[in-house]
Amino acid sequence: MKNILSALVVAVSLSAPLYAQxxxxxxxxxxxxxxxxxxxxxxxxxxxxxxxxxxxxxxxxxxxxxxxxxxxxxxxxxxxxxxxxxxxxxDRGEAERAVVVGTNEKLNVLALGGSVATPAEGIEAEVLEVELLSDLRKHGEEVYGKIVFVNKPWEESLVETDVAYGLNSGQRSRGPVEVAKLGGIAYLFRSLSSSAIDDYPHTGGTRYVEGIDSIPALAISAVGGNRLSDILKENPKTRLFLKNTSSWKxxxxxxxxxxxxxxxxxxxxxxxxxxxxxxxxxxxxxxxxxxxxxxxxxxxxxxxxxxxxxxxxxxxxxxxxxxxxxxxxxxxxxxxxxxxxxxxxxxxxxxxxxxxxxxxxxxxxxxxxxxxxxxxxxxxxxxxxxxxxxxxxxxxxxxxxxxxxxxxxxxxxxxxxxxxxxxxxxxxxxxxxxxxxxxxxxxxxxxxxxxxxxxxxxxx
Amino acid sequence: MKNILSALVVAVSLSAPLYAQxxxxxxxxxxxxxxxxxxxxxxxxxxxxxxxxxxxxxxxxxxxxxxxxxxxxxxxxxxxxxxxxxxxxxDRGEAERAVVVGTNEKLNVLALGGSVATPAEGIEAEVLEVELLSDLRKHGEEVYGKIVFVNKPWEESLVETDVAYGLNSGQRSRGPVEVAKLGGIAYLFRSLSSSAIDDYPHTGGTRYVEGIDSIPALAISAVGGNRLSDILKENPKTRLFLKNTSSWKxxxxxxxxxxxxxxxxxxxxxxxxxxxxxxxxxxxxxxxxxxxxxxxxxxxxxxxxxxxxxxxxxxxxxxxxxxxxxxxxxxxxxxxxxxxxxxxxxxxxxxxxxxxxxxxxxxxxxxxxxxxxxxxxxxxxxxxxxxxxxxxxxxxxxxxxxxxxxxxxxxxxxxxxxxxxxxxxxxxxxxxxxxxxxxxxxxxxxxxxxxxxxxxxxxx
Missing domain, CATH: 3.40.630.10 (Zn peptidases)
Known part of the structure; x- marks a missing residue:
């Protein structure tokens, strides 16, 4: 009995390292x-x-x-x-376009996933730049008839880029609805890119809510966003032309x-x-x-x-x-x-x-x-x-x-x-x-x- | 006194987390x-x-x-x-050359750092392929007059690539001396690349020892090494032409x-x-x-x-x-x-x-x-x-x-x-x-x- 017990004790005490090996x-x-x-x-x-x-x-x-x-x-x-x-x-349709009106300057954009199209002739309007959707309220009636541009830069200092993504991604999904509620006619969203010198627009899903107008929603590259922001600082009355032909099929x-x-x-x-x-x-x-x-x-x-x-x-x-x-x-x-x-x-x-x-x-x-x-x-x-x-x-x-x-x-x-x-x-x-x-x-x-x-x- | 002691205890017990913060x-x-x-x-x-x-x-x-x-x-x-x-x-001199004699087939090579030049007209000789320098001894007199090709593949399964590098790098530094001791006329070393489908040769230091002939030493790409090995399996008498013009200045x-x-x-x-x-x-x-x-x-x-x-x-x-x-x-x-x-x-x-x-x-x-x-x-x-x-x-x-x-x-x-x-x-x-x-x-x-x-x- 003692021997059996000893053997059992040995077996049990060895089992962890043996399994690990x-x-x-x-x-x-x-x-x-x-x-x-x-x-x-x-x-x-x-x-x-x-x-x-x-x-x-x-x-x-x-x-x-x-x-x-x-x-x-x-x-x-x-x-x-x-x-x-x-x-x-x-379906994305044809290549999207964003042009600063009165110039030939094009900015790189992509329709956000799920976006409706602009009218066939495109949209031309003044741009209201805000950092966050929550800033929209203080602009009140200013939003009406505008393209709203949410330009929150990526928090670059985080190694946890998924956390940085999470900080801004809600602005992408909620944008079109929040803007439409206040009468905005299109949504332009600074791309979720971890680099401020990135000229590629980043698409991704957005959403609409029944009963609220579905307005076109596009992502602009980080470089394009910076550029547009500079243009708006020079002339806040700058008008932007946007066109996309995407649609749900x-x-x-x-x-x-x-x-x-x-x-x-x-x-x-x-x-x-x-x-x-x-x-x-x-x-x-x-x-x-x-x-x-x-x-x-x-x-x-x-x-x-x-x-x-x-x-x-x-x-x-x-x-x-x-x-x-x-x-x-x-x-x-x-x-x-x-x-x-x-x-x-x-x-x-x-x-x-x-x-x-x-x-x-x-x-x-x-x-x-x-x-x-x-x-x-x-x-x-x-x-x-x-x-x-x-x-x-x-x-x-x-x-x-x-x-x-x-x-x-x-x-x-x-x-x-x-x-x-x-x-x-x-x-x-x-x-x-x-x-x-x-x-x-x-x-x-x-x-x-x-x-x-x-x-x-x-x-x- | 008690209060002072308590304060000290608190201070000491807090100090580690405070520093950490x-x-x-x-x-x-x-x-x-x-x-x-x-x-x-x-x-x-x-x-x-x-x-x-x-x-x-x-x-x-x-x-x-x-x-x-x-x-x-x-x-x-x-x-x-x-x-x-x-x-x-x-100084590396002109671009190195390695050509399979009797064909136009070129293999990608780079002189190893410190290599002497081949004669101006290049070297043409049969190639003795071994996996390790330690295999040389069993070839004895076969080495004489040959280009020795050490073709030890990289141990690809290691995430610790520095360990894999260490497994082969001694062959690079000791090669020319070991080969020259047995009368070999040039040293060709499979590049230390972590990819077997890499056609870029990898240079790196090698060394000579006083009193032993300094022979040209070159690295061949992994792809080139595999190719040469296949050619030698077909025809062990294949001759290789090597030329490099590197020199100590x-x-x-x-x-x-x-x-x-x-x-x-x-x-x-x-x-x-x-x-x-x-x-x-x-x-x-x-x-x-x-x-x-x-x-x-x-x-x-x-x-x-x-x-x-x-x-x-x-x-x-x-x-x-x-x-x-x-x-x-x-x-x-x-x-x-x-x-x-x-x-x-x-x-x-x-x-x-x-x-x-x-x-x-x-x-x-x-x-x-x-x-x-x-x-x-x-x-x-x-x-x-x-x-x-x-x-x-x-x-x-x-x-x-x-x-x-x-x-x-x-x-x-x-x-x-x-x-x-x-x-x-x-x-x-x-x-x-x-x-x-x-x-x-x-x-x-x-x-x-x-x-x-x-x-x-x-x-x-």
């Missing part, structure tokens, strides 16, 4: 496979160069859906299928792309992983979100290649329409809720494919602390991945997650410095992605997925 | 100044675009010295001066560039900070090491701009000739030793200007643990700088540091993924540097410099 060895295999044989970068090349940008409802979006499905079918998933999603299709049938790898021990418990497959209709949707889709797919391929058999069912989801409606994640959540599924964890990747830094975690403080203690040491020194902090899940996980408040969620974080230089612009192209950085991120995601599958039960 | 506020100011008003990026543009590459002993190197001195003189240093350094000047008088900011409390105690100002003679020496010199200078400017007064003397050193002789750091060390200076800490930046990750620290395990505990939390969450690990100082600090074994040394680490794609190549140009990443690194270095100046005494 096994995990550490597995992570090294994952990194090796990803760097040497990873396919995310080559798949990304196809997605960005052969398909290109893919706004929800467009033929290119459907091409991306079918091609993604065929990619998944090449791997040893147990099931690959499309989930029907209806999306509203917005109605409902289009589209799809989420889903693949399942059945769990060997707990097949009814699901780990969701993925990101959105749609993009804005400029650039190539490389970092937003080609890297997130091709990266999560390749993370699973990596585990498959290593002969791994998951304990829980791993479900890969490429969501449709994150950018201007989140219809894909709404639909995913509805169906999962209806079926009363048990989704125990989620991993999302939608913050770029730069050098991997870690994961924001939506979980209790205790669970986050446990993850920091147990998993962070496996990544930190050897693989330079060290950020395991309490934070928000991705947009799609956040949306369907409303039905699943207890699901532990992880949001992949790549280095934040450059993301918002490229985000929603013509610059978000394949060439802005580095293979080593991308495959390093794939390895980090695959490693996390492995650890979640192996150990998430300890958090339940 | 002050430090935290100072770091935020530093980051703000660096992102909004930082000059490293603009100075780097001048160094790379107006001056360009600057190998030790070249007119461009001296132009960089004088221009750097003028930059330092614009700031409020107490002293700016040049320190005489004699360097051996190596004798001794040139050059300089370290030094500036001193006098300490208010302990002016005789010195914190050295800096990096090397020379570069290889390809590309523009942007990440190696324009970012390190312009970055450390701008870190000091940042503190000056904030009205900081250092406790210890801060000495900025731009070392000459790190790349092919380390004469600058040798000279700096000799003089500091002669003067019996008290150098309490050193910071070096010579590992790129990508997103800042942290600092390798040469100090006792206890001191490293103290730094991790005290300083890491100031950086980690807000500024995404989290790596404070025991490690080697930079090359220059390491060389002069032999005279100063107790100096605590910090080696700035930027993200390692892409550095060895660019290192010592034509691709190491200004465009490969991102302003936000660079200025974020400047802020990290300035923050560390501030903390070292404020608190290093606690480690003594």
């Amino acid at each position: 096994q995990d550490s060895a597995m992570l090294s295999k994952i990194y090796h496979e990803s760097f040497y044989n990873g396919q995310a970068y080559d798949n990304l090349r196809y997605l960005t160069k052969e398909i290109g940008h893919r706004i929800a409802g467009s033929p290119k979006a459907e091409e991306a859906v079918l091609w993604s499905k065929s990619l998944m079918e090449k791997l040893s998933f147990d099931k690959v299928y499309l989930q029907d999603v209806d999306v509203r299709h917005w 109605g409902i289009v049938h589209s799809h989420n792309v889903i693949a399942e790898w059945r769990g060997t021990e707990k097949p009814d418990e699901i780990i969701t992983i993925g990101g959105h497959i749609d993009s804005w209709d400029v650039g190539e949707g490389a970092h937003d979100n080609g890297t997130g889709t091709m990266g999560t797919l390749d993370a699973i391929r990596t585990l498959m290649q290593l002969g791994y058999r998951p304990r829980h069912t791993i479900r890969l989801v490429f969501y449709m329409n994150e950018e201007n409606g989140v219809n894909g994640s709404l639909k995913y959540g509805e169906i999962a809720k209806e079926k009363n599924e048990k989704i125990i964890a989620a991993i999302e990747s939608d913050l770029g494919g730069f050098a991997p830094r870690g994961f924001d975690i939506k979980a209790s403080a205790e669970h986050v602390a446990w993850i920091q203690q147990q998993w962070k040491p496996l990544f930190e020194e050897k693989f330079w991945v060290s950020r395991f902090l309490k934070g928000s899940p991705g947009v799609d996980s956040g949306v369907w997650g409303r039905h699943f408040p207890n699901t532990v969620m992880f949001n992949f974080r790549s280095d934040p410095h450059r993301y918002f230089d490229l985000h929603h612009t013509a610059k978000d192209v394949f060439e802005a992605v580095d293979r080593r950085e991308l495959q390093s991120g794939v390895a980090a995601i695959a490693s996390l997925l492995y650890l979640v599958d192996q150990q998430i039960d300890k958090l339940q | 002050q430090d935290s506020a100072m770091l935020s100011k530093i980051y703000h100044e660096s992102f909004y008003n930082g000059q490293a990026y603009d100075n780097l543009r001048y160094l790379t675009k107006e001056i360009g590459h600057r190998i030790a002993g070249s007119p461009k190197a001296e132009e960089a010295v004088l221009w750097s001195k003028s930059l330092m003189e614009k700031l409020s240093f107490d002293k700016v001066y040049l320190q005489d350094v004699d360097v051996r000047h190596w 004798g001794i040139v008088h050059s300089h370290n560039v030094i500036a001193e900011w006098r300490g208010t409390e302990k002016p005789d105690e010195i914190i050295t900070i800096g990096g090397h100002i020379d570069s290889w003679d390809v590309g523009e020496g942007a990440h190696d090491n324009g970012t390190g010199t312009m970055g450390t200078l701008d870190a000091i400017r940042t503190l000056m701009q904030l009205g900081y007064r250092p406790r210890h003397t801060i000495r900025l050193v731009f070392y000459m000739n790190e790349e092919n002789g380390v004469n600058g750091s040798l000279k700096y060390g000799e003089i500091a030793k002669e003067k019996n200076e008290k150098i309490i800490a050193a910071i070096e930046s010579d590992l790129g200007g990508f997103a800042p990750r942290g600092f390798d620290i040469k100090a006792s395990a206890e001191h490293v643990a103290w730094i991790q505990q005290q300083w890491k939390p100031l950086f980690e969450e807000k500024f995404w700088v989290s790596r404070f690990l025991k490690g080697s100082p930079g090359v220059d600090s390491g060389v002069w540091g032999r005279h100063f074994p107790n100096t605590v040394m910090f080696n700035f680490r930027s993200d390692p993924h892409r550095y060895f794609d660019l290192h010592h190549t034509a691709k190491d140009v200004f465009e490969a540097v991102d302003r936000r990443e660079l200025q974020s690194g400047v802020a990290a270095i300035a923050s560390l410099l501030y903390l070292v100046d404020q608190q290093i005494d606690k480690l003594q």
Whole structure:
């Protein structure tokens, strides 16, 4: 008896380091496979160069859906299928124009996603510049008949560029409604760019409210915004000409792309992983979100290649329409809720494919602390991945997650410095992605997925 | 008495968090100044675009010295001066050539730094491919009269690219001597590139030993190396033509560039900070090491701009000739030793200007643990700088540091993924540097410099 007890004590006291050693060895295999044989970068090349940008409802979006499905079918998933999603299709129309009236000076603009068109002949009006929408009230009747230009500069001093983005992004979505309420005839919004010397306009979603006039809404580049501000200081009566022809084209049938790898021990418990497959209709949707889709797919391929058999069912989801409606994640959540599924964890990747830094975690403080203690040491020194902090899940996980408040969620974080230089612009192209950085991120995601599958039960 | 004691207890118990709050506020100011008003990026543009590459002993190197001195003189240093350094000047001569004999196929090569020339008519010989120099012995007399090609692929799976570099770099420096000993007539070395699909050759220093023939030594691109290997598999008798005209041009008088900011409390105690100002003679020496010199200078400017007064003397050193002789750091060390200076800490930046990750620290395990505990939390969450690990100082600090074994040394680490794609190549140009990443690194270095100046005494 004593011997058995001793043996048990030894076994228990050794188990933690032994597991850690096994995990550490597995992570090294994952990194090796990803760097040497990873396919995310080559798949990304196809997605960005052969398909290109893919706004929800467009033929290119459907091409991306079918091609993604065929990619998944090449791997040893147990099931690959499309989930029907209806999306509203917005079309940019012809190239937008912004010209300082009485000059030939053009300013770089892009319609915000969802914007209505100007009248066919364009709009010509004086411009009221404010820093914040909340300043509008003090201008009162001055707003009437004007183009309102919200020119809040990006808070450049933050390394946390997502925080800087959050400081201004509400002005983009609420702008057209707030301006229209006061009789403004168009909305011009300083682009959410992390660089003040950026002459590329950044698009992104905005919204209207029933019962309030829908007015045209455009983004102006940071350089264009600075220039316009200078012109207005010289002559506050300066008139601006704006023209865009964008419009909503109605409902289009589209799809989420889903693949399942059945769990060997707990097949009814699901780990969701993925990101959105749609993009804005400029650039190539490389970092937003080609890297997130091709990266999560390749993370699973990596585990498959290593002969791994998951304990829980791993479900890969490429969501449709994150950018201007989140219809894909709404639909995913509805169906999962209806079926009363048990989704125990989620991993999302939608913050770029730069050098991997870690994961924001939506979980209790205790669970986050446990993850920091147990998993962070496996990544930190050897693989330079060290950020395991309490934070928000991705947009799609956040949306369907409303039905699943207890699901532990992880949001992949790549280095934040450059993301918002490229985000929603013509610059978000394949060439802005580095293979080593991308495959390093794939390895980090695959490693996390492995650890979640192996150990998430300890958090339940 | 009791009240006084209570007040003391309160004061003592509050002091740590109060200091931490002050430090935290100072770091935020530093980051703000660096992102909004930082000059490293603009100075780097001048160094790379107006001056360009600057190998030790070249007119461009001296132009960089004088221009750097003028930059330092614009700031409020107490002293700016040049320190005489004699360097051996190596000149690449005309563009190198490598051609597969009997074909028109050219392979991309660059002479390794310090290489002697081939005969004027070039060299034509069979090629002996080995993976490692240590394999040479088993080939014995086969080596005689051959071009020896060391084709050890880069270990791609390591995120720690500096470790991968270290695995192969000894083969570069020892190659010519080992090959010449066995009668080989030229040395061809697979470039130290982190990408197997890189067709740019990477130069770098090699060396000869007196009494052993000096044979030409060239780097071949990774793609070229793979190609040559394939050709040799087809026909092991393939002959290769090599030609280079590089040569040592004798001794040139050059300089370290030094500036001193006098300490208010302990002016005789010195914190050295800096990096090397020379570069290889390809590309523009942007990440190696324009970012390190312009970055450390701008870190000091940042503190000056904030009205900081250092406790210890801060000495900025731009070392000459790190790349092919380390004469600058040798000279700096000799003089500091002669003067019996008290150098309490050193910071070096010579590992790129990508997103800042942290600092390798040469100090006792206890001191490293103290730094991790005290300083890491100031950086980690807000500024995404989290790596404070025991490690080697930079090359220059390491060389002069032999005279100063107790100096605590910090080696700035930027993200390692892409550095060895660019290192010592034509691709190491200004465009490969991102302003936000660079200025974020400047802020990290300035923050560390501030903390070292404020608190290093606690480690003594």
